Protein backbone atom coordinates (compact mmCIF):
# COMPACT_ATOMS: atom_id res chain seq x y z
CA UNK A 134 0.00 0.00 0.00
CA UNK A 135 1.44 3.41 -0.96
CA UNK A 136 1.94 5.51 2.16
CA UNK A 137 1.87 9.18 1.16
CA UNK A 138 4.05 11.43 3.32
CA UNK A 139 2.18 14.09 5.34
CA UNK A 140 1.41 17.03 3.11
CA UNK A 141 3.57 19.31 5.28
CA UNK A 142 6.89 17.52 4.70
CA UNK A 143 9.19 20.49 4.39
CA UNK A 144 12.39 19.87 2.39
CA UNK A 145 15.70 21.73 2.40
CA UNK A 146 15.66 21.76 -1.41
CA UNK A 147 13.00 21.07 -4.05
CA UNK A 148 13.28 17.50 -5.44
CA UNK A 149 14.14 18.18 -9.07
CA UNK A 150 12.39 15.05 -10.31
CA UNK A 151 9.05 16.14 -8.83
CA UNK A 152 9.22 19.94 -8.94
CA UNK A 153 8.09 21.91 -12.01
CA UNK A 154 11.39 23.32 -13.33
CA UNK A 155 9.90 26.83 -13.63
CA UNK A 156 9.28 26.89 -9.87
CA UNK A 157 12.77 25.89 -8.74
CA UNK A 158 14.25 29.43 -8.92
CA UNK A 159 11.14 30.80 -7.19
CA UNK A 160 11.43 28.20 -4.42
CA UNK A 161 15.12 28.73 -3.82
CA UNK A 162 15.93 32.43 -4.34
CA UNK A 163 16.70 33.77 -0.82
CA UNK A 164 16.26 37.39 -1.80
CA UNK A 165 13.01 39.35 -1.47
CA UNK A 166 10.15 37.62 -3.27
CA UNK A 167 8.39 40.95 -3.69
CA UNK A 168 11.49 42.34 -5.39
CA UNK A 169 11.78 39.26 -7.63
CA UNK A 170 8.17 39.61 -8.74
CA UNK A 171 8.57 43.37 -9.18
CA UNK A 172 11.47 42.76 -11.57
CA UNK A 173 9.19 40.61 -13.74
CA UNK A 174 6.06 42.73 -14.08
CA UNK A 175 4.90 46.35 -14.29
CA UNK A 176 3.36 46.61 -10.83
CA UNK A 177 3.36 44.54 -7.66
CA UNK A 178 0.55 45.01 -5.16
CA UNK A 179 -0.52 43.39 -1.91
CA UNK A 180 -4.09 42.32 -1.17
CA UNK A 181 -4.34 42.07 2.63
CA UNK A 182 -6.61 39.14 3.42
CA UNK A 183 -6.42 39.07 7.21
CA UNK A 184 -4.19 40.22 10.05
CA UNK A 185 -4.81 39.29 13.66
CA UNK A 186 -4.55 36.64 16.36
CA UNK A 187 -5.10 33.10 15.09
CA UNK A 188 -3.90 29.53 15.50
CA UNK A 189 -0.80 28.14 13.88
CA UNK A 190 -0.88 24.77 12.12
CA UNK A 191 1.18 22.06 13.85
CA UNK A 192 4.37 22.32 11.80
CA UNK A 193 4.36 26.13 12.19
CA UNK A 194 3.88 25.84 15.96
CA UNK A 195 6.71 23.35 16.18
CA UNK A 196 9.16 25.51 14.23
CA UNK A 197 8.26 28.62 16.22
CA UNK A 198 8.44 26.72 19.51
CA UNK A 199 4.87 27.62 20.49
CA UNK A 200 3.05 26.11 23.47
CA UNK A 201 0.05 23.86 22.63
CA UNK A 202 -2.89 26.11 21.72
CA UNK A 203 -0.79 29.30 21.78
CA UNK A 204 -2.25 31.89 19.41
CA UNK A 205 0.00 34.06 17.23
CA UNK A 206 -0.27 37.15 15.07
CA UNK A 207 -1.05 35.97 11.54
CA UNK A 208 -0.96 38.08 8.37
CA UNK A 209 -2.20 36.58 5.13
CA UNK A 210 -1.91 38.34 1.79
CA UNK A 211 -2.09 37.78 -1.91
CA UNK A 212 0.82 39.21 -3.88
CA UNK A 213 -0.39 40.45 -7.25
CA UNK A 214 1.70 40.94 -10.38
CA UNK A 215 -0.13 43.41 -12.63
CA UNK A 216 -3.33 42.62 -10.68
CA UNK A 217 -2.96 38.85 -11.12
CA UNK A 218 -2.50 36.82 -7.87
CA UNK A 219 0.83 34.99 -7.97
CA UNK A 220 1.55 34.22 -4.30
CA UNK A 221 -0.49 33.43 -1.19
CA UNK A 222 1.72 34.49 1.73
CA UNK A 223 1.24 33.75 5.42
CA UNK A 224 3.38 35.44 8.07
CA UNK A 225 3.36 34.40 11.73
CA UNK A 226 4.67 36.30 14.71
CA UNK A 227 4.47 35.04 18.31
CA UNK A 228 2.59 37.52 20.51
CA UNK A 229 5.53 37.99 22.82
CA UNK A 230 7.62 39.20 19.89
CA UNK A 231 5.26 41.89 18.65
CA UNK A 232 6.19 44.85 20.81
CA UNK A 233 9.85 44.17 21.18
CA UNK A 234 11.94 43.11 18.25
CA UNK A 235 9.11 43.10 15.73
CA UNK A 236 7.12 46.24 16.27
CA UNK A 237 7.07 46.62 12.50
CA UNK A 238 4.30 44.09 12.18
CA UNK A 239 1.43 46.46 12.73
CA UNK A 240 0.26 49.09 10.32
CA UNK A 241 1.74 47.45 7.26
CA UNK A 242 -1.59 46.98 5.54
CA UNK A 243 -1.14 46.85 1.81
CA UNK A 244 2.56 47.62 1.89
CA UNK A 245 4.74 44.53 1.32
CA UNK A 246 6.49 43.29 4.46
CA UNK A 247 9.52 42.47 2.36
CA UNK A 248 10.39 46.17 2.10
CA UNK A 249 11.05 46.21 5.87
CA UNK A 250 12.45 42.72 6.28
CA UNK A 251 15.22 43.26 3.74
CA UNK A 252 16.01 46.87 4.69
CA UNK A 253 16.90 46.30 8.33
CA UNK A 254 20.47 45.02 8.88
CA UNK A 255 19.40 43.70 12.29
CA UNK A 256 17.14 41.15 10.54
CA UNK A 257 18.63 37.87 9.31
CA UNK A 258 16.99 35.15 7.26
CA UNK A 259 17.37 31.45 8.03
CA UNK A 260 17.61 28.96 5.13
CA UNK A 261 14.53 28.33 3.02
CA UNK A 262 12.57 25.08 3.06
CA UNK A 263 10.00 24.03 0.50
CA UNK A 264 6.86 21.93 0.46
CA UNK A 265 4.17 20.61 -1.82
CA UNK A 266 0.81 21.19 -0.12
CA UNK A 267 -2.39 19.38 -0.99
CA UNK A 268 -5.95 19.30 0.32
CA UNK A 269 -4.83 17.63 3.52
CA UNK A 270 -3.39 20.94 4.70
CA UNK A 271 -5.44 23.90 5.97
CA UNK A 272 -3.10 26.34 4.19
CA UNK A 273 -4.00 24.80 0.84
CA UNK A 274 -7.65 25.58 1.49
CA UNK A 275 -6.90 29.12 2.67
CA UNK A 276 -4.88 29.80 -0.48
CA UNK A 277 -7.59 28.25 -2.62
CA UNK A 278 -10.32 30.34 -0.99
CA UNK A 279 -8.29 33.54 -1.40
CA UNK A 280 -7.67 32.79 -5.06
CA UNK A 281 -11.32 31.87 -5.69
CA UNK A 282 -12.45 35.16 -4.14
CA UNK A 283 -10.01 37.23 -6.18
CA UNK A 284 -9.91 35.30 -9.46
CA UNK A 285 -12.90 32.93 -9.66
CA UNK A 286 -11.99 31.77 -13.14
CA UNK A 287 -8.54 30.50 -12.15
CA UNK A 288 -8.41 26.75 -11.59
CA UNK A 289 -6.49 25.87 -8.43
CA UNK A 290 -4.17 22.89 -8.95
CA UNK A 291 -4.46 19.87 -6.65
CA UNK A 292 -1.06 20.76 -5.17
CA UNK A 293 0.60 24.06 -4.36
CA UNK A 294 4.35 24.41 -4.04
CA UNK A 295 5.56 26.79 -1.38
CA UNK A 296 8.55 27.90 0.63
CA UNK A 297 9.11 29.24 4.09
CA UNK A 298 11.81 30.58 6.35
CA UNK A 299 12.30 32.22 9.70
CA UNK A 300 13.50 35.79 9.98
CA UNK A 301 15.25 36.73 13.21
CA UNK A 302 15.65 40.10 14.86
CA UNK A 303 17.36 40.18 18.25
CA UNK A 304 16.79 36.41 18.53
CA UNK A 305 13.04 36.81 18.05
CA UNK A 306 11.57 34.84 15.16
CA UNK A 307 9.00 35.70 12.52
CA UNK A 308 7.92 33.05 9.99
CA UNK A 309 7.11 33.79 6.37
CA UNK A 310 5.50 31.16 4.16
CA UNK A 311 4.78 31.77 0.47
CA UNK A 312 2.72 29.51 -1.77
CA UNK A 313 2.91 29.90 -5.53
CA UNK A 314 -0.28 30.28 -7.52
CA UNK A 315 -0.77 29.31 -11.19
CA UNK A 316 -0.11 32.79 -12.62
CA UNK A 317 3.50 32.61 -11.36
CA UNK A 318 4.16 30.41 -14.40
CA UNK A 319 3.36 33.38 -16.67
CA UNK A 320 6.20 35.45 -15.21
CA UNK A 321 9.72 35.01 -16.57
CA UNK A 322 11.84 32.66 -14.43
Ligand SMILES: C=C(O[C@@H]1C=C(C(=O)O)C=C[C@H]1O)C(=O)O
Pocket residue numbers: 164165166167168179208209210212220222223224244245246247248250309310311
Ligand atom coordinates in the same frame (compact mmCIF):
# COMPACT_ATOMS: atom_id res chain seq x y z
C1 LIG B 1 9.20 38.46 2.80
C2 LIG B 1 8.78 39.19 1.80
O1 LIG B 1 7.60 39.89 1.89
C3 LIG B 1 6.54 39.51 1.03
C4 LIG B 1 5.37 40.28 1.44
C5 LIG B 1 4.51 39.77 2.39
C6 LIG B 1 3.44 40.64 3.01
O2 LIG B 1 3.33 41.84 2.63
O3 LIG B 1 2.71 40.11 3.87
C7 LIG B 1 4.61 38.44 2.80
C8 LIG B 1 5.52 37.60 2.24
C9 LIG B 1 6.40 38.01 1.16
O4 LIG B 1 6.04 37.41 -0.05
C10 LIG B 1 9.52 39.29 0.52
O5 LIG B 1 9.29 40.23 -0.26
O6 LIG B 1 10.39 38.41 0.30
